[in-house]
Amino acid sequence: MSGSGPFQDKLTLRVESLALSRGGRVLFEGLSFAADPGSYVEVRGANGAGKTSLLRTIAGFLKPFAGTLVLQGPEDRQTSLHYVAHANALKPNASVASHARYWAGLFGGAFDADLLARVGLSGLEQREARTLSQGQARRLALSRLLIAPRPLWLLDEPAAALDASGHALVSELIEAHRARGGIVVAAVHEPLGPAPSQTLTVGA
Numbered sequence: 001m002s003g004s005g006p007f008q009d010k011l012t013l014r015v016e017s018l019a020l021s022r023g024g025r026v027l028f029e030g031l032s033f034a035a036d037p038g039s040y041v042e043v044r045g046a047n048g049a050g051k052t053s054l055l056r057t058i059a060g061f062l063k064p065f066a067g068t069l070v071l072q073g074p075e076d077r078q079t080s081l082h083y084v085a086h087a088n089a090l091k092p093n094a095s096v097a098s099h100a101r102y103w104a105g106l107f108g109g110a111f112d113a114d115l116l117a118r119v120g121l122s123g124l125e126q127r128e129a130r131t132l133s134q135g136q137a138r139r140l141a142l143s144r145l146l147i148a149p150r151p152l153w154l155l156d157e158p159a160a161a162l163d164a165s166g167h168a169l170v171s172e173l174i175e176a177h178r179a180r181g182g183i184v185v186a187a188v189h190e191p192l193g194p195a196p197s198q199t200l201t202v203g204a
């Protein structure tokens with residue numbers, strides 16, 4: 001799929017002969033791929049293969065052991081991407097709405113109760129995060145994707161803990177983002193639904 005929306009021509013990701021290491025051990029080497037606007041890259045691999053490490057490297061939190069990783073776009077890396085980690089990183093005593101307001105301030109977006117409805121959290125706005133189910137907490141973590149538009153989404157097992165409607169939601173979010181010219185790189189154990197433009201297997 002090639003994007004044609006607001007992110008078209010905004011960002012490209014080029015990875016050449018990438019090698020990553022953690023704790024003095026090389027996880028994988030020789031990984032090359034490119035992602036243009038509208039791309040959806042699925043990252044597969046066994047537990048411990050290095051999927052999360054790859055996402056964290058693209059996000060700029062880890063340095064490659066070897067190779068090059070170039071994110072080319074008009075803005076700097078941190079304002080070009082959303083990284084939704086495996087852990088939801090919610091504040092236990094803060095409400096659903098206050099998380100959304102906090103992210104709106106942090107990411108430069110706007111709080112909008114409709115977006116909480118879009119991720120299936122209608123009626124839960126005043127609930128503290130510690131009282132949410134795992135799936136509801138995952139939906140809240142994903143809501144930040146809608147709060148501020150950013151061209152690159154790095155998603156670590158985004159559908160973890162989600163029910164069938166949650167899986168459909170993740171698919172819809174990814175397809176809509178691609179249609180706007182966004183790029184999605186997702187670490188998964190099972191296919192999410194949308195046909196990937198590329199599937200990478202790390203640590204094989």
Ligand SMILES: Nc1ncnc2c1ncn2[C@@H]1O[C@H](COP(=O)(O)OP(=O)(O)OP(=O)(O)O)[C@@H](O)[C@H]1O
Pocket residue numbers: 022023027045046047048049050051052053054187
């Ligand atoms: N801080 C760390 N120090 C040392 N080793 C680490 C550290 N973090 C992760 N590792 C190791 O790096 C390897 C890759 O971990 P990573 O989380 O990237 O794998 P993954 O493919 O995402 O796994 P999973 O499918 O289980 O989520 C693992 O062997 C892990 O034990």
